[in-house]
Amino acid sequence: MGETPVSGINHELWQACTDQLAQQLPEQQFNTWIRPLIASVAPDLSKVTVQVANRFKLDWVRAQYAARIAALLQKISGQHISLELAIAPREVLTRPTQLIRKIESAELAEPALLAMPEEVAGTGFKNRLNPALTFDTLIEGTANRMGRAAALHVASSLGQQYNPLFIYGGVGLGKTHLMHAIGNKLMVDNPAAKVLYIHAEQFVSDVVKAYQRKTFDEFKERYHSLDLLLIDDVQFLANKDRTQEEFFNAFEALLAKRSHIVMTSDTYPKGLIDIHERLVSRFDSGLTVAIEPPELEMRVAILIRKAETEHAVMPEEVAFFVAKNVRSNVRELEGALRKILAYSRFNHKDISIQLAREALRDLLSIQNRQISVENIQKTVAHYYKIKVADMYSKKRPANIARPRQIAMYLAKELTQKSLPEIGELFGGRDHTTVLHAVRKMAAERQRMTELNQQLHVLEQTLKG
Template sequence: VNVRLRKLEGTGRPATGAVAGGNGNGHNRATGETPAAPRTRSTTTRRPGRSDDRGPAAGSLNPRNTFETFVVGSNNQMAHAAAMAVAQAPAQAYNPLFLYGDTGLGKTHLMHAIGHAILRANPDARVAYLSTEKFTNEFIQALQENALTRFRQRYRHVDILLIDDVQFLAGKERIQEEFFHTFNDLFESGKQIVLTSDRRASEIQKLESRLVSRFEWGLPADIQAPDLETRFAILRTKAQQLNCSLPEPILSFIAQHITKNIRRLEGALLKVSSYSALTNKPIDLPTVERLLHDVLMEQAQNVLTIETIQKRVADHYQIRHSDMTSKRRPNNIAIPRQIAMYLARTLTKHSLQEIGDAFGGRDHGTVIHACKAVDNMMEQDSSTRGSVEFLKAQLSK
C-alpha cells in the first residue's frame, strides 16, 4: 500500500492514509435497490501535504497489520473469514461487520487488514480509519468551530469507514445522534462499515437501541483468547518477523504462561529476543523466568477465584453476594447462582465438589444440574447467552 503524508483538512495535523474515489457498489437495505454508481472523480495527482477535498486520510493503518501476518486459530477463525469476505466484496458480504472481544486479541489488526486489502485491490478507494475517541473529539471541535458541514463531508463521503472501540459511544447522546446519521448515510449509499468493540452491541450499556440494532444488521463476530496451539503459532510467526531464533522450549514456556492477551505475548517475546541480541548470550529457561518475572507474577495474582465469579455475577444481576450461598430459590436468585456455578466450572480448574462447597455446601450433582440448565438456557435464549458471554469475557480479562 502506498502511504502518503497528507494534511487533514480542519485539523492542521499530518496523517497517513490513502484517499481517492471508489466505485461504492452495494445493496441498499432500506429500499432493496442497488444504488447508482457515484460520479467519476478527478484522478489528478495531488502534491503531498496539501489538503484534499475528496475525503479524509483519517488515522493510520499499521503496515504490519495485514491478513498475511494474522495468525488464524479456532479462537478467531470466523472473524478472520468474515474480514476476508468484506475485503473481497465491500458492502456486499457483511455490512456492518462488528468485531468484538477482549483487549489485545487482534480486532484492530483485522480492521487494518481489511483497509490494506481494499486499498491494494483499489488504490482509489476512500478509506477512513479512526477510533471512537477521535471521532468524538473531532465532532466536538467541529461544534466549537461551527464546522459541522465539513466534519460530515469528511466521514459521510468515504467508501469504507473503520471505527475502533464503539463501546465508548455509551452515554454520549449527542455523539450517538451524529454517529447514527453517519451510519445511515453510509449504509444507504452502499458503503462498507466495520466496527470493533470489547463486548457485544447488546451488552453496551447506555447505547441507544437504534444503534444496537444497526450494529447487528450485518455480522457480529467475536474473537476469543487464543488456545495454546495458536499462542505458539503466534510466537513462531512473530519470531520470524523479528528475525530471531529462539529454542522451541522457550517459545513453549512463553505460550504456556501468557494466555489471555496477544500484545503481552508478543511483548514478552520481544523482551526475550532483545536480551539475546543485545547480550549475545544464549537464552535458557531460568533467564526467561527472570526476564518475565513481573509479567508472570501479575498473571499469578490474577488467577480467577470462585468468590470473584460470584461477586461479578451478583453485581451483574443486582443481587447480594450472600445470595450465592443461601438456600433461597426464587428465579431472580437461582438463575444467577446457576450461571455463577457454570462460569466457575468453565473458567477455573476447581472440582465439582469444590465448586459446590463454595456455593453453600451444595453437592457435585447440583453443580452438574446447574451447568446443564445454563447450557439449555443459552441455546434457547439469546439474552441469557449474551449475558453469559459478556460475563465470561469480563472475568477472563
Template sequence: MTSKTPSKTLHPSAITQPVVSVWERSLDLLAQELSHHNYTKWVESLELHEWDGEVLHLDASDLFAKEWIEENYLARITEVVSRLSDGQVRVELGVREGGKVGVPEAPVVRRVAPGVAEVTPPPFQPGMTFDDFVVGPSNRFVHAAAEAVATMPGEAYNPFFIYGGSGLGKTHLLNAIAHRAWQENPRRTICFLTAEQFVNDLVDSTRRHRWDAFHDRYRRVDLLLLDDIQFIAGKEQTQKEFFHTFNTLHAAHKQIVLTADCSPKEIDHLEERLKTRFEWGLIGDVQPPCLETRLAILKRKALRDGVHLPEEVALLIASRVHSSIRKLEGCLIKLTAYTSLTGQSLDLARAEELLRDLLQEEQREVSPERIQQAVADHYGLRVADLKSKRRTNAISHPRQVAMYLCRILTSHSLPEIGRLFGGRDHTTVLHGCRKIDDLRGQDPSLAQTLRTLRRKLESPAGG
C-alpha cells in the first residue's frame, strides 16, 4: 500500500489539504486494486485540478488517456473518492494544458548495457517485495517456489504459473520475483507487463509495422513476467505471437512467470498448445488467507504506514473480511484516512461505524453452492439440473438466474462461475447474466423473484 503523491500543480484556493489527503488515499486503494502497469499508466498520472464543493476535476495527460480512463476507470475512481469523502462526489476529467492525442506506450523493459558501472533500481512496485509478503498456509508453497525462481531464473521452475482469485497476492509475487532477480544481478533484462499490455503493444506494432522492435522487446529478455495471461484467450493472432515468444525464451533457458485467475487447463478459448506449454513447469495456486494470516497482513501494513491499529479493531476486520487482501487494505485505508483527517484515535465502536458499508458488503457475499441450492428450491429443481447439459426453458432460465446471482453476490469470475455450472464457457455465463439483467426491468414477476432470493441469501440465516 505504497503512498502515491499526486502532482502539486493545483489551484491553491480550490484544493484544500483534506481534499489532497482524500485523493492520496484514493490512489493508495486504487494501486492495490489495479495491476501495476494499469495503475501507473492511467491513474497515477492524473493531476488534481479543481474542487468546487461537488465536482472533483482531474486532468489526464492527453486526450487518448482521458477517453481511456473515462471508459475503463472513471466509475471506480468516483466510487473510491466518494467512499473516502463520506459523500457522493462527481469526478470529471479534462486534459492538462499542452496535452495531445497519445498512443499506447510499450511496456517498460529493464535492460542494462554491458559495461555500465552503476545501475539505478528498476521501476517495479516498491511495496511489493518478498519482505513485504505475509506468508501463511494458503500461500507458503507458492511463495517458496517464487523465491526459488527469483534466485535461479531459468533453472528452478520454468515456466512458473501462479493462479488464484483476485486480490490474493499474485501481482505482489510477480513484483517480488522481479525485485529479487534484479538484486541478485542488476544486469539482467527483465520485462514485466500485463497480458492486456502485451495485446495493445502487438496491435500498435502491427499498425506501425515495427515487428523487429516488438520481437526484440520480448524475445531478448532474461525474465518475462506476464500478469493475467487469461486476457489473451480468444485472440488468435496474440496467441500465435506469444506461442513463438514462449518457445524462443524457453529454448534459451530464460525464465517465464505467468499469472491467471484459473489453472491453464481451465482457461477457455486458449489454444491447447499453449495450455500444454504452461504446464511444462510448476503450477501453484494461491488460496484466500486464514484468519491468522489476515491479522498478520493488517498489522504489518498498519506498522509500515505508521498507523496505530488496536488489537480489537484488527480482529474485527480480519474476522469479517475474508475474500480478498485488497478488501482488508481498503478497510485499513479508510480508517487511516479518518485518523489523518480528524486527528481522533480509533476504538472498536468507531471502527464498526466507519466500516459498516464495507463489512456489510463482505457479509452479503454468499457461496455459489448456497445460491444454487436456493434457486433450485425456488423452482422445484435439483442442483444437478442446474449443472446439467439440459437446455429446456424450465432448466435454462433458473440456471441463468443462479448465474446472475453468483455474479452480483460473489467475487467469482465468469470462468469460475461457468465451471460451477457444469463447465460452461464464460461467454455463456455473460450471456445469461445480461439476459436476466435485461428481463428484470421488463418482468415484474422476475424482479420480485430476484428480490426474494436475495433477501433469503443475504439474511443471517439465509440458505
C-alpha cells in the first residue's frame, strides 16, 4: 500500500508522536536521535516508515526507541500500526526541511534547537555550543543560585577549583543551560580554547564508531586534548562497560593536564546505578551541586523574560496564573508559553488570564483530573513501599508517619483542597496536623537535598 509523506494529511500522527517523545526524553537525547527522523504514513494509518541517516543510527534507534515509538503511534491512533525503519536515500537527507512543524513551533522554536555547532576559528573543531545559552540569558533564583555561582567560577578559573563540577537535578531545570554558559564564557575569554559539549549518548556512539573503524588513536586525540569537556546526562553511561572504561581514561587524562570536566545527571553521584565505583568516586571528588525546581517568583520571571524575547508582553498577573499551574520545570513553562503566544496570535487577542486558561485548557484539565488526594496517597505509598491504608491509620512509626506527612504536603501543593478537607481525607485528622506536616516538609525541602529530589520525582510522577 502506498504511503503519503509526513507533511500530508497524516502529518498530525507523527507530530503528536514526536511531541510526546519530546516530553518524555531529555532534550539532547531527543534532538540527537528523534528530531532528525523522517516519517511517511500510509493513508489508512496501517504503517509508518521512519527513515534514518545511516546503518549505525538505524540499529541504535531500533534498539533504543522503536518499541516506544510503535506503542505511542498505536496509542495516539487507536489502532495497530506497523513500524518500519529504513536508511534514507541521500537526496532525502539533503532536503532543507525534514519535517513540517506546526506554525507555533516554527515561530517559537527554542534557540537550542536552531543554533548550529560553533567552530573554533581556523581549526574546524566543532565545540557544539549553543551561543544563545549564556549566563546573561539564565534567570537566577534560589533554585539555581549555587549552581550558577559554581559554574561562573569554573568558567573564570579553568582547571583550578571545583574539578570536576557535577550538576544534578530533574528534567528541564536548566542544567544544560549552565553547561553551555560555562563553555560560551570561556570561548569569549579564550577563543583558542578547545571546548566540547556532548551528550553521554554521543560519547557512547563515538566509542562504538572507534571500535568499528579501529580509530581509537583519533578518538583519544579528540577527547584527551580538550581544555573543557561538558558532558550531559552521564547516567546514560550505565551498563556500558567499555564506554565507562574509555570515559575513565579520558577523565584521568584531562585532570592530569589540568583541563576541566563538567557533568550533569538526573541524580547525585552515589545515586547512579550501574556505573563503576571508581567513576562514581571521581564524579564525587570535585564539587556536586543540585539544581532545584524553580520557585514561584523565579517561574514568573522566566515567563516574563521569555515572552519579551518573543516580542510579546505577558502581564504579571497572567505570569503568576501560569506559574502557579505549571510547577515542575522550565521546559513545561516554555511549552505553556508557546501555546499562549500562538493562541493569542492566531485569535488576534491580547494575553489575559482568560486567554491563558483557554490556551492551556487541555493541560489544566489533565492536572485537575489526575491530581487528586487519593492519587497522591497511592503514589506516595507506592514510592515509600507502605500500604495505602497506612495513610488513613493512626499508626505513628517513622516509616509510616513521614510518608504520610509528605502526602499531606503534596496534597496542599498540588490540589485546591483546604487544610480541613485534607485532614478529613487522611483519616479524619485535625487541620492543625496537616498544617504542621506542610510547614515541616516545606522547611526540610529547603535544606535536605535528598528529600527535595524525592519530592520532585513524586511531583513529576503525579503530573504525568
